[in-house]
Amino acid sequence: MSEVVTSPVKNKVGSIFIPVRNIEQSREWYCRLLGLPTDCPIMNGHLCPLPMDGTGLILDTMPMWGGNEPGGAPNLKTPAFMLVTDDLQVSYEFAKTNNINIVTDIQYDHWFIIKDPDENMLMICRQ
Template sequence: MLFEKVDTIFIPVQNIEKAMPFYVDVLGGTPGWTDNNGNYQTIAFGNTSVTLCSIEHKLEKKLDTSLFSLYTTSIEKAHAYIASHGIDVSEVMEEGAAYFIMKDSDCNRIEICSY
């Protein structure tokens, strides 16, 4: 199977610091990786995680962030496979992990990653 698991679920929040107590103290998650700009914070739950992503507006329109990420051991193979189906994909990017972005038929962003 090309895709082995759902890697993370992105959860838009207006303020990561204010959102953290719910995911850590209430739900029992463990804080993990955060980016250098403070726009992303992972919270681990067993073998998977959610990623809090900072937004500056209310959720009244489509988001510009991926809703979830699929993990693959071969980012280039996955990129070629998705593109071969006529789906518009971004270039493969690197920021702590290799990833690319595509959109479903409703323009929801989905990320494919490898690390």
């Protein structure tokens, strides 16, 4: 039996950072994808917290982590989280209709992968 260790770190994810190159264009793309108003504030010139239900998403040009380099901060080459939907087929059709880069077809009637303009991989998953 393993011992439970007391820790000051909570077992709760606060927010997920998504590396982007152009904060304004990324804000517009993510707000359209998520059905959010496009007036989310940009903080300190490089952060844009999106109003989410549950765990937060923060778009970030990541100046401390390569964002000031010519190629920008490294993108997410594998899905690091999933966005949920009640209707997978309608979400897939929405992606097609809105010219979102679709990486996979619907897999196992449960999920598919898209890329944002910075080629970050994002999973859309049936709830």
